[in-house]
Amino acid sequence: MSAARPPEGLSTAAARPSSIQGDSSSFAQAGDAPVVEISKLWTVFRSPERETVIHQDLDLSISRGEVLSLVGGSGTGKTVLLRQILGLERAARGQVTVLGRPAARLGERGAASRVGMLFQHGALFSAFTVLENVAFPLRELKTLPGALIRDAAMVKLQMVGLGPEHARKMPSDLSGGMIKRVALARALIMDPPLLLLDEPTAGLDPESSDGFCTLLRSLHRELGLTVVMVTHDLDTLFELSTRIAVLADRKVIASGRPKDVIAFPHPFIRDFFLGERGQRAMELLREYPFAV
Numbered sequence: 231m232s233a234a235r236p237p238e239g240l241s242t243a244a245a246r247p248s249s250i251q252g253d254s255s256s257f258a259q260a261g262d263a264p265v266v267e268i269s270k271l272w273t274v275f276r277s278p279e280r281e282t283v284i285h286q287d288l289d290l291s292i293s294r295g296e297v298l299s300l301v302g303g304s305g306t307g308k309t310v311l312l313r314q315i316l317g318l319e320r321a322a323r324g325q326v327t328v329l330g331r332p333a334a335r336l337g338e339r340g341a342a343s344r345v346g347m348l349f350q351h352g353a354l355f356s357a358f359t360v361l362e363n364v365a366f367p368l369r370e371l372k373t374l375p376g377a378l379i380r381d382a383a384m385v386k387l388q389m390v391g392l393g394p395e396h397a398r399k400m401p402s403d404l405s406g407g408m409i410k411r412v413a414l415a416r417a418l419i420m421d422p423p424l425l426l427l428d429e430p431t432a433g434l435d436p437e438s439s440d441g442f443c444t445l446l447r448s449l450h451r452e453l454g455l456t457v458v459m460v461t462h463d464l465d466t467l468f469e470l471s472t473r474i475a476v477l478a479d480r481k482v483i484a485s486g487r488p489k490d491v492i493a494f495p496h497p498f499i500r501d502f503f504l505g506e507r508g509q510r511a512m513e514l515l516r517e518y519p520f521a522v
């Protein structure tokens with residue numbers, strides 16, 4: 231980590247800026263408790279030849295209502311961190327707490343009511359219709375009548391801007407943007423207060439990408455979601471983020487508002503925001519009110 235002092239408004243590691251307003255009725259935690267609390271996290275992958283440390287004493291705290299974007303170079307462990315928050319991956323050491331519980335326990339039944347995950351390529355079941363894909367987490371509970379599940383899935387489809395005419399389609403009949411919307415409807419089927427997005431606009435053309443960002447932004451506001459996102463796309467980053475956390479040197483080296491993070495003296499940040507992409511980053515800073 232750079233020894234330089236962070237500019238004003240920028241925090242290193244775990245500091246937590248004030249969250250934006252939002253209401254989440256299914257969020258059963260005390261008001262100000264972090265939605266995600268990562269403390270002294272070590273992630274280590276071992277093979278017969280070597281041991282690779284991905285995260286070392288990583289701290290990160292995410293408050294209710296934030297849209298926190300994780301950025302970092304390839305292999306810095308952004309996706310692994312999402313998987314740890316989702317409870318799919320265990321930490322070697324340290325704690326990952328989600329909604330007041332150890333993330334490892336999210337794997338239990340009903341986890342989709344606490345955290346929704348949008349995987350990079352949608353991860354739809356190719357043999358299921360759109361409606362069956364969206365309904366899947368509710369069907370897995372095996373407690374609700376079929377008609378209720380169907381109605382809930384239809385409501386969620388409508389919420390992501392897809393009419394009933396799409397319900398019987400197969401994933402192979404959908405455009406990239408529609409696949410993302412169906413996957414988002416599935417992630418939200420049980421009204422989780424926390425939504426994880428892995429490269430939500432990757433592979434989309436600029437128009438679909440804009441449309442998907444607009445949708446995410448309005449859902450964030452209307453549902454009072456807390457969002458953790460991994461993205462390499464500057465437009466998506468600036469349009470949606472209330473805070474950016476930068477992963478480098480195996481930890482969060484800086485976190486804060488986009489305009490403050492950009493000013494942090496670290497080679498990755500300079501290359502990511504101020505290299506060839508710098509001009510676009512500056513335009514975006516002027517364009518998006520969240521970013522300044």
Ligand SMILES: Nc1ncnc2c1ncn2[C@@H]1O[C@H](COP(=O)(O)OP(=O)(O)OP(=O)(O)O)[C@@H](O)[C@H]1O
Pocket residue numbers: 275276284302303304305306307308309310311
């Ligand atoms: N289950 C695993 N076993 C061994 N190594 C793994 C495992 N999962 C991830 N890794 C390694 O951990 C590192 C971080 O992976 P991760 O996918 O989180 O990177 P990332 O920051 O998301 O990168 P990118 O931006 O390229 O997608 C990589 O070197 C990857 O090969």
